[in-house]
Amino acid sequence: MSELLLSRWQFGITSTYHFFFVPLTLGLSILIAFMEVMYVRTDNELYKKMAKFWGKLFLINFAMGVVTGIVQEFHFGMNWSEYSRFMGDIFGAPLALEALTAFFLESTFLGLWVFGWDKLSRKVHALTICLVAFASNLSAFWILAANSFMQSPTGYAIRNGRAEMTDFMALLTNPYLLYQFPHVLLSGLVTAGVFITAISAWHLLRQSHVDFFRASMKIGLVCTLLASLAVGGSGHLQAQMLAKAQPMKLAAVEALWETSDSAPFSIVAMIDEKNKRNDFALSIPGALTFLVHNSPMGEVKGIKAMEQEYTARYGPADYVPPVPPVFWSFRVMAGAGGLLILLALAGVWLWRAGKLESTPVLLKALLYSLPLPYIANSAGWIVTEIGRQPWIVFGLQRVDQGVSMAVDAASIWISLIGFTLVYGALALVAVSLMRKIAVAGPVDAPADAAGAAGKGATLWN
Amino acid sequence: MELNVVWFILVAVLFIGFFFLEGFDYGVGILLPFLGRDDAERRLVINTIGPVWDGNEVWMITAGGALFAAFPHVYATLFSGFYLALFLLLLALIGRGVAFEFRSKQAAPSWRAAWDTAIFTGSLLPALLWGVAVANLLQGVPIDANMQYTGNFFTLLSPYTLTAGLAFVLVFTYHGAVFISLKVEGEMIGRARSAGLKTGLAAAVACLTLVGLTYVSTDLFRSLPAGAALWGAVASFLVSYWLLRGEKYGLSFTFSGLAIVLTTLAFFAGLFPRLMVSSLNPAWSLTIYNSASSPYTLKLMTIAAAVMVPVVLGYQIWAYWVFRKRLGVKGHLEY
16 A cells, blocks of 8 residues: 555544544533532532543543544644645644643643542632533634635635645634534534433433433433534534535535536435446435525536536546545434434433333433444544545645655554554443443442552542 | 744743653653552552643643644654654553553552553653654754655664663653652652662763763754753752752752753754754754744744743643642542
């Protein structure tokens, strides 16, 4: 395999892995902050217990997010150094700002939260987790500001053989960012809501810690319902924006080869990439046009037309992203999201009717829905990133122009295998630890830890 | 002052913060298997840095981000050039980072021993690699006219750079020992002190060798401030050692920290105005001019840093203040 392909695999694997943990961090930090603020306001010990229990799971997840995040930061220089040279003037700023404004805040105040229960006043302690939640989501904002530039560049000029920033505000008010950030933030809340709901369902099915998980379930369900509805709405707006910013990506999402004034929305399709057509499609006529233009008539550009346009503008190259993965990932994402909306609706409905705990079928469905947000999150990024191919920065630099020149294939093989193995092993450990804690429920101190230590059991519960 | 110079100073400040803070942090990790005789004691050693290690590590992440934003060519050349060394560094940091969190979640001795090993290795390896990296940057590495690194992983290893790696490991271990002596109560204080006295002696020898080799292998001493700072570092270290013998832990820590600060200062003063020295042709070195971002970005980042760095310092100092009390095995430590 070439350095380019290896680097792409490595980036794909490490970022998917990183983003496996990030959404839960984003959403759960907000929910834990909510629990602790409720504790301070109502004096109800149950809320404190909730913040501590979900906090334990949060910390394992957070640790994984942090250690995989360091790799991401160094990656641009290691594997994509020509990209870093070309884009550093613009891309480096949000990354440095993320560290300055968010990482410091997040890590310092998380340390204070974890170790500060008996050292800080209740209000100050609640403030620490609020700051962690704020900082986590702020760091997502900076990263997405950088990513949005790659999708749809704004506020730059090409000078001195590279892209230079001319307008920082344009970077921050990039339309792509304004649609993408809420979508990601809300996905985080969905992930956290489902996470809490699923674990609560497991316990309610077994009638263990009923009061605790009944209360948690409420928070989880309401959060899932509101956030998943909003995530659908923000996704819709994002698609409309895509029609303007990245019509090729939208066309790939729909496997729409020909430009059409009344474009159909394909539910499923057999895509023939070679001959640039669909052998079969089950579609709703006119629906795509309606989704994009809010009206039955309006042009949606097809892949072939975009290909001609790009070739004329940027010179001959292959400008069509891999269509099937983009097409199917979008459907997986939207399908998983739709399913979650239905589940959350049913859950809230039964809870209001007082029948949730006597409906094991739904509790089981809520439990088994745990993978859905994770699948949707990953699929969403596949649409975003593969749909951008062959560009690394849309219209400015192709992926093959961004790869490092000083790195040989052997080095990338070593790091690719190394990261994949270590990540895989750690994921198993993290998931099994989280499972253990989730199953044990809110206990004050793990009995086994105390037993093995003999003395000083209070050191690590 | 030119913004390029301002950013050179800011990058230096971030590295000073990083080496000062993560220095004792790594040191504590390296000492973990030696100072903690049983599980509770090892937990105690970890808890001396428990609330702060993550915040300390962000100094390195910010330094990386600052290089990217202010000197993208340095970021690109350095990180792609030192590829495998960085890969090892990242693996070490991954293992170390999760170990702090995972260690306590199972009671089996083999589980805990495995994560303690991850903390030890994950602290030793970065200390060593940073020493090697710093020495390489001073000595110069093969960089061609197109700002590309043309060596490989083994190009980075030489008697000089390995001595620097060893010196970093020993100084950080010493710095960590003094830090533990400040943070614990009871019998552990004496144990940390004697660990400090043992490693300190070895560190002093390594440092003096390193200064000698720096004289031969680099042009650092052509800069008077750099030379003065380096000798100042050696002097501070010896003062710290003498204070540790006299059981003046707070002052000893101040001087071991000062030694690290002065070493980092010497390094940056010796480099100035270069950031990466080319061993092939001095004209191909990456300087604060040919590797920098545009004036607009530099200005923007300067404003951001001027606002944020004092704020960050403020709450990090506050965090250390909150956890100022000494820790004991019998005390209650939330984890």
